Amino acid sequence: MKREDFPILAEKVHGKPLVYLDNAATTQKPQCVIDAIVGCYTHTNSNVHRGVHHLSQLATKGHEDARRTVQHFIHAKSEREILFTRGTTESINLLAASFGQQLEAGDEVIISEMEHHSNIVPWQLLEMNRGIKVRVVPITDRGELDMEAYRNLFNSRTRMVSIVHVSNVLGTINPIKEIIAIAHQHGAYAHVDAAQSIAHLPVDVQDLDCDFLSFSGHKIYGPTGIGVLYGRESVLETLPPYQGGGEMIGQVSFEGTTFNELPYRFEAGTPNYVGSVGLAAALDYVSAIGMDTIQQYEHELTCYAVAQLATISGIRFIGEAAHREGVISFLIDDIHPFDMGTLIDHLGFALRTGHHCAQPLMKRFGIEGTLRASFGLYNTHDEVDALILALKRVQKMF
Numbered sequence: 001m002k003r004e005d006f007p008i009l010a011e012k013v014h015g016k017p018l019v020y021l022d023n024a025a026t027t028q029k030p031q032c033v034i035d036a037i038v039g040c041y042t043h044t045n046s047n048v049h050r051g052v053h054h055l056s057q058l059a060t061k062g063h064e065d066a067r068r069t070v071q072h073f074i075h076a077k078s079e080r081e082i083l084f085t086r087g088t089t090e091s092i093n094l095l096a097a098s099f100g101q102q103l104e105a106g107d108e109v110i111i112s113e114m115e116h117h118s119n120i121v122p123w124q125l126l127e128m129n130r131g132i133k134v135r136v137v138p139i140t141d142r143g144e145l146d147m148e149a150y151r152n153l154f155n156s157r158t159r160m161v162s163i164v165h166v167s168n169v170l171g172t173i174n175p176i177k178e179i180i181a182i183a184h185q186h187g188a189y190a191h192v193d194a195a196q197s198i199a200h201l202p203v204d205v206q207d208l209d210c211d212f213l214s215f216s217g218h219k220i221y222g223p224t225g226i227g228v229l230y231g232r233e234s235v236l237e238t239l240p241p242y243q244g245g246g247e248m249i250g251q252v253s254f255e256g257t258t259f260n261e262l263p264y265r266f267e268a269g270t271p272n273y274v275g276s277v278g279l280a281a282a283l284d285y286v287s288a289i290g291m292d293t294i295q296q297y298e299h300e301l302t303c304y305a306v307a308q309l310a311t312i313s314g315i316r317f318i319g320e321a322a323h324r325e326g327v328i329s330f331l332i333d334d335i336h337p338f339d340m341g342t343l344i345d346h347l348g349f350a351l352r353t354g355h356h357c358a359q360p361l362m363k364r365f366g367i368e369g370t371l372r373a374s375f376g377l378y379n380t381h382d383e384v385d386a387l388i389l390a391l392k393r394v395q396k397m398f
């Protein structure tokens with residue numbers, strides 16, 4: 001699907017055609033995204049929100065149009081609910097730092113055993129600095145959340161549930177609507193880490209009924225250094241600012257400073273207005289294909305890959321959830337994933353090895369790391385076939 005739109009896919013590595021299967025780490029960029037970025041620097045570059053001059057107005061329009069593109073893409077009610085950040089990590093840090101100011105010692109936040117470090121450590125910082133308690137939903141051997149244990153974690157001090165939509169290691173699609181509904185039944189807010197779902201399935205914040213949702217531009221064919229924190233307007237209005245500086249203020253004086261309205265109150269400093277335009281180009285690109293079409297295609301490709309990988313003797317899958325997206329983690333015999341990853345790289349295959357920023361999850365499975373293949377909309381069945389042959393070839397070397 002649409003391979004020719006991605007110039008990097010024509011590259012060779014170690015003299016072999018590139019087979020890029022590290023899309024959970026970052027995705028490649030279609031030409032329209034590259035053109036949008038170059039177009040900003042070539043034709044409209046100027047600081048946004050700060051000038052009456054023509055270029056500044058063009059740059060400001062590009063940035064604010066991009067905000068509306070994001071709003072429509074995730075079906076937010078208002079553009080005031082779209083905060084631009086550097087990525088998922090900054091989105092969660094913003095949320096934890098701001099929301100955390102309203103928490104008191106003994107208040108609780110629920111996360112899960114399958115979280116990326118960026119949805120663990122910001123809450124742990126609140127544990128250290130404000131005496132809150134982080135509670136952890138355990139997972140089953142198949143790599144699914146233990147929903148009964150989740151229900152039992154709530155008490156009168158639970159303030160926030162922050163759970164990943166799709167696991168970057170297991171590929172598990174969590175029952176996120178149910179998770180959010182249960183959080184609300186207990187009077188807690190719900191944040192969704194959509195870093196791994198945003199590029200692979202339709203994400204609708206009103207349908208999910210989440211209070212917050214985070215994602216990174218670079219994981220959905222957009223540039224690095226741009227991300228989004230969605231926040232329900234009525235909740236965002238109650239939160240204190242995150243960073244201080246330009247853009248986020250109303251009036252500054254030594255007697256006291258007032259703050260800007262949403263969303264600018266949470267966007268101190270010159271924003272990444274080139275990144276936002278690049279992100280909007282990426283969202284327009286996937287929207288033109290259709291997120292349903294992408295999901296269907298990748299789901300079929302993932303099922304095919306799992307079935308083909310299963311033909312390798314000595315393979316152990318880490319994560320076998322009933323509902324999963326295009327991420328497959330595995331180990332072969334007792335070969336160290338790093339060794340396997342290095343050898344397979346020499347055959348042109350880009351796979352991820354290691355703990356994938358999910359060390360507690362590795363501990364849960366009693367392993368140090370995995371080999372991970374993750375798909376994007378441009379991967380093909382032929383690439384899966386080539387991967388299986390390459391893995392079998394490398395396996396024989398040990």
Ligand SMILES: Cc1ncc(COP(=O)(O)O)c(C=O)c1O
Nearest residue numbers: 087088089116118168195196216
């Ligand atoms: C589930 C999940 N959450 C958060 C992140 C952090 O994203 P970023 O590094 O773009 O901030 C990642 C990145 O891999 C991820 O997979």
